Amino acid sequence: MIWMHAIIVFLCLCSIHTAFGQDCPSRQEMQSSLKQVQKLVSAHEAAYLQSLRTLRKKLNLLQSTAAKANNGTCLKLDAPANSRKLGRAQTPGHEVHFICDPGYELVGAESRVCLESLTWSGQQPTCRDINECASSPCLNGGTCVDEVNRFSCMCPKGWAGATCQSPVPTAFVTMTNTSAALSAPSVTLGSFVRPSRCTQVQGTTHCTCDPGYTISGRDSTTCIDIDECELFHMGQAGRLCLHSCVNTPGGYRCSCPSGYNVTRDGRNCKDIDECATRLTNCTRDQMCINTYGGFQCVRVDCPRIRNATYSQTSPLRCERNPCSVDNKLCPQAPNSISHHYLSVVSNLSAPRTMFRVSALRPMGDTLRFSLLSRGQARRHFIVQRSDRQTGQLVLVRPVQGPAVLEAEVEMSELDKRVLLARYITKVTMFISQYEF
Numbered sequence: 001m002i003w004m005h006a007i008i009v010f011l012c013l014c015s016i017h018t019a020f021g022q023d024c025p026s027r028q029e030m031q032s033s034l035k036q037v038q039k040l041v042s043a044h045e046a047a048y049l050q051s052l053r054t055l056r057k058k059l060n061l062l063q064s065t066a067a068k069a070n071n072g073t074c075l076k077l078d079a080p081a082n083s084r085k086l087g088r089a090q091t092p093g094h095e096v097h098f099i100c101d102p103g104y105e106l107v108g109a110e111s112r113v114c115l116e117s118l119t120w121s122g123q124q125p126t127c128r129d130i131n132e133c134a135s136s137p138c139l140n141g142g143t144c145v146d147e148v149n150r151f152s153c154m155c156p157k158g159w160a161g162a163t164c165q166s167p168v169p170t171a172f173v174t175m176t177n178t179s180a181a182l183s184a185p186s187v188t189l190g191s192f193v194r195p196s197r198c199t200q201v202q203g204t205t206h207c208t209c210d211p212g213y214t215i216s217g218r219d220s221t222t223c224i225d226i227d228e229c230e231l232f233h234m235g236q237a238g239r240l241c242l243h244s245c246v247n248t249p250g251g252y253r254c255s256c257p258s259g260y261n262v263t264r265d266g267r268n269c270k271d272i273d274e275c276a277t278r279l280t281n282c283t284r285d286q287m288c289i290n291t292y293g294g295f296q297c298v299r300v301d302c303p304r305i306r307n308a309t310y311s312q313t314s315p316l317r318c319e320r321n322p323c324s325v326d327n328k329l330c331p332q333a334p335n336s337i338s339h340h341y342l343s344v345v346s347n348l349s350a351p352r353t354m355f356r357v358s359a360l361r362p363m364g365d366t367l368r369f370s371l372l373s374r375g376q377a378r379r380h381f382i383v384q385r386s387d388r389q390t391g392q393l394v395l396v397r398p399v400q401g402p403a404v405l406e407a408e409v410e411m412s413e414l415d416k417r418v419l420l421a422r423y424i425t426k427v428t429m430f431i432s433q434y435e436f
């Protein structure tokens with residue numbers, strides 16, 4: 001820039017000379033001035049190139065320092081608060097997944113990939129507390145208090161229960177005070193109200209009730225049934241029944257949804273194995289799969305595609321028939337397709353390995369495992385290698401039942417990067433409605 005200024009100054013000087021009527025400098029003077037300007041330009045050019053070289057050196061030094069510091073890996077990524085991270089590899093091409101703790105939901109990307117630039121893709125996600133009160137679970141004017149992975153209800157007067165669903169038993173007391181209720185308790189209240197047995201001991205009255213009953217509070221001559229279901233509704237651990245509790249006069253009983261029986265201890269529910277007890281309506285060409293709370297009739301059909309034909313070699317497996325020499329597309333079709341059915345309960349904790357696929361006698365030098373499914377299966381499953389010859393299907397996010405999820409796992413065998421064979425495993429998961 002300075003040499004340009006020099007030329008401009010030089011031209012101005014010439015015009016001033018002319019304006020004052022003086023002669024322009026001689027040819028010799030002109031040439032010597034030009035030479036000086038040329039020298040000036042060269043000197044600046046050299047200085048400019050030198051400073052460019054210095055800058056480039058500094059940049060290279062910085063880049064190599066950064067690469068050494070990272071050791072060719074992305075920086076360690078921490079899991080966001082209230083979450084877990086799956087995957088440890090920090091080399092380019094690998095990804096990590098994040099799963100929020102129960103009661104939290106993920107905001108942002110659920111996985112990040114280590115890029116060639118040694119930075120992670122996307123932004124770090126966060127785990128947000130799920131507002132369990134959003135669905136207004138408290139009934140009869142109860143106030144909902146959101147807690148981590150649960151809620152509690154503050155009930156107004158006259159209501160009780162986890163969701164303020166039960167009227168408090170003052171109604172019994174009020175009614176037993178009326179002569180009508182006392183005279184005909186079986187009509188109005190069934191056997192929930194009974195007279196007490198009173199004895200006089202040294203001038204004082206002692207009244208007692210049958211087991212399962214208690215003095216009504218206001219009137220010692222009347223006993224009311226203890227509502228055990230209401231009394232022990234608090235908390236999962238202290239609950240009387242796994243599913244639902246039915247209050248009975250002088251006692252209670254547990255009940256289970258259809259498809260389940262109450263266990264011997266009277267508290268739990270056990271799935272009925274309809275397939276074992278032949279309670280099913282599956283046809284001869286179908287297989288019966290027992291599920292929690294029900295059963296499924298399934299039939300395995302071998303694929304019908306244009307380039308290859310399949311034969312059913314076992315109830316759950318189809319294998320490709322030998323390819324004819326002139327059929328170039330046939331060898332690319334899967335060599336086998338296996339079906340597997342899993343019955344699981346709703347909200348199964350994750351991460352959890354659901355299924356493993358391995359090669360018994362690998363022929364090539366490389367085995368690859370991948371998840372072919374799209375959509376919902378991708379949200380809940382990943383496929384990862386568990387050892388050199390085994391891949392596993394991992395549930396990474398709990399599934400709320402009832403639902404059916406299908407995941408397709410492909411194992412491909414390669415030798416010197418040439419595809420030798422493909423094996424497909426279709427895993428169908430029947431997820432129950434209840435968590436037992």
Ligand SMILES: [Ca+2]
Binds near residue numbers: 225228251
């Ligand atoms: Ca009772």
Ligand SMILES: [Ca+2]
Binds near residue numbers: 271273274290293294
């Ligand atoms: Ca069943």
